[in-house]
Amino acid sequence: MLRLAAAALSLGLCCFASAFVPGVQLAPLRTLRRPFAPLASAAVDGWTSALDPDTGKTYYYNEAGETTWTPPGRPSTAAGLRAAAYSGPAPESLGDYLIQRAISQQLFYSAQMRNEPMVSWLKKFQGHEHLDSRLRGEGRIGPLGSYELSFDRLAVTPFPEYLKALGTEPDSVIEVSYVKPARRLSARERANPYLNKQAQVVETYEQAIVTKNILTQLLNTASAQVETWAFHFTEVQKNDLERVRRDRQHTKTLPTDEMMMRVELERGGETAYSFFTGDEPMPLYDFDCRACDRFDTLRALSLLLDEVAAIQPENAFEKPYLRSHADVDQGDDQNRGSLIAKRRKRRMEAFTATFVQGDDAARGAAARDAALVFLTEFCDVWAPKLIKGDDRSVIGKEQFRNIPGMKEVRADDVGVDAPVVLEALWEYKDEAAYEVVGGGELVLPRLLGERLREIRAEVAGEAYKTLLEYVAPEIRKARLEYTDYVEEDDDNMGTYERLKWQTQNEGESEAYNHAAIIAEMGGG
Numbered sequence: 001m002l003r004l005a006a007a008a009l010s011l012g013l014c015c016f017a018s019a020f021v022p023g024v025q026l027a028p029l030r031t032l033r034r035p036f037a038p039l040a041s042a043a044v045d046g047w048t049s050a051l052d053p054d055t056g057k058t059y060y061y062n063e064a065g066e067t068t069w070t071p072p073g074r075p076s077t078a079a080g081l082r083a084a085a086y087s088g089p090a091p092e093s094l095g096d097y098l099i100q101r102a103i104s105q106q107l108f109y110s111a112q113m114r115n116e117p118m119v120s121w122l123k124k125f126q127g128h129e130h131l132d133s134r135l136r137g138e139g140r141i142g143p144l145g146s147y148e149l150s151f152d153r154l155a156v157t158p159f160p161e162y163l164k165a166l167g168t169e170p171d172s173v174i175e176v177s178y179v180k181p182a183r184r185l186s187a188r189e190r191a192n193p194y195l196n197k198q199a200q201v202v203e204t205y206e207q208a209i210v211t212k213n214i215l216t217q218l219l220n221t222a223s224a225q226v227e228t229w230a231f232h233f234t235e236v237q238k239n240d241l242e243r244v245r246r247d248r249q250h251t252k253t254l255p256t257d258e259m260m261m262r263v264e265l266e267r268g269g270e271t272a273y274s275f276f277t278g279d280e281p282m283p284l285y286d287f288d289c290r291a292c293d294r295f296d297t298l299r300a301l302s303l304l305l306d307e308v309a310a311i312q313p314e315n316a317f318e319k320p321y322l323r324s325h326a327d328v329d330q331g332d333d334q335n336r337g338s339l340i341a342k343r344r345k346r347r348m349e350a351f352t353a354t355f356v357q358g359d360d361a362a363r364g365a366a367a368r369d370a371a372l373v374f375l376t377e378f379c380d381v382w383a384p385k386l387i388k389g390d391d392r393s394v395i396g397k398e399q400f401r402n403i404p405g406m407k408e409v410r411a412d413d414v415g416v417d418a419p420v421v422l423e424a425l426w427e428y429k430d431e432a433a434y435e436v437v438g439g440g441e442l443v444l445p446r447l448l449g450e451r452l453r454e455i456r457a458e459v460a461g462e463a464y465k466t467l468l469e470y471v472a473p474e475i476r477k478a479r480l481e482y483t484d485y486v487e488e489d490d491d492n493m494g495t496y497e498r499l500k501w502q503t504q505n506e507g508e509s510e511a512y513n514h515a516a517i518i519a520e521m522g523g524g
Helices: 002-020 078-083 093-112 116-124 159-168 211-247 257-266 285-309 313-318 338-351 360-388 394-398 418-426 445-482 495-506 515-520
Strands: 048-051 058-061 172-180 201-209
Touching: 078 285, 078 360, 093 116, 093 159, 093 211, 093 285, 093 445, 116 172, 116 201, 116 211, 159 211, 159 445, 211 285, 211 445, 285 360, 285 418, 285 445, 313 360, 360 418, 360 445, 418 445
Parallel strands: none
Antiparallel strands: 048 058, 172 201
């Protein structure tokens, strides 16, 4: 019935249009794409924002009757715009986040073993209660997405200071109280009201806290994360560069069997690549990989802002995401009624009234500043969501499927993963950032997204080096200084390197008898 009603309404509107102007087929009005809210939508120093009904763009006015297209308080120079824009995390902060996730992983392991004293001590050490599951009950683990996903949640930074604090913490003894399980009663005893009302017996015992053992377990988890994250960064770098290459092809290729197989593998669960830990599952691994992608994307957004701010007006249009002239579809006014043609012309004149005029240098400077404004507004909306992250598992995301062509509607305060941010730029397709007045028509957000992915590939390579050249040595240093680790007994090989060596010298084992595993991991 609803479809019939919609069809009847559509038919009625078409009949009305045909009756109004015989022989004319109305074209839909052009709408501006607004995937995010304007940066200065609220009142600033007595100024109020509003939408111009003719152009659909935001303008600003005050009580004195003054109006302007430019948000009040916005810096007028490229340097000022960049200074007010988002700045991403430092490369070294990746180590802080890795130790943060290692603590959460240890809390998960201890809760899984129902070792509540260890959970309680570890999360209280240096004030890390927030790293435990927010939905966990005593004696059980919490949902995977309920462990802290946000960045910069390690209370002691940089992370070597936390490892030092844990390594130098003296051993202690804590008193643990628990309710002794009641004696099981027979059917006859349960019928006796006096026996059936057993009083709870609370007993206590002393639990030794050996910080050296706790640190050893934490460092083992952190070392496994270094290997798995390093592998993930190499995959991200390879996949992003391949995606950019395909996007820049004039003739797009169809999905191959290999592409479809990779999609199916991504749906395999939350503990992929568990062979890094000797088949010991790492339940938070999938969330760690998504966090790595979020970290790379935040860094790439900051570097893209730096790149745009450094553009010189005379060379601005050498960048593929900036264009020298706005290419606006004027529409086909042939065989249209004169009234509609006049309205379209008047609407187009109002729409293009704010377009930048002048020589190439003037338009280049306007295009650069408009790109900075666009990216600043984009980061103001999406950076907080990226920092927070999506707390749903892969299976949880697939529980609800949108209608084809429809976006998922979620609350404004929820976190997202990196693909959502890249898709927000891709959605522009061939349209410009018309919502930015004074040069937005010269900015192509989809190509900004393409450049963002290319920079993210570079950041992934940088993160790989950070893990191997900064994080891993610091973990090794803490292991040598604060644990019983003996360097002479170590072959200085990680799980992957040891597996590769065994495969080459001792033949394939039954557990790892597929050469494709080594090839896929980059061992060649």
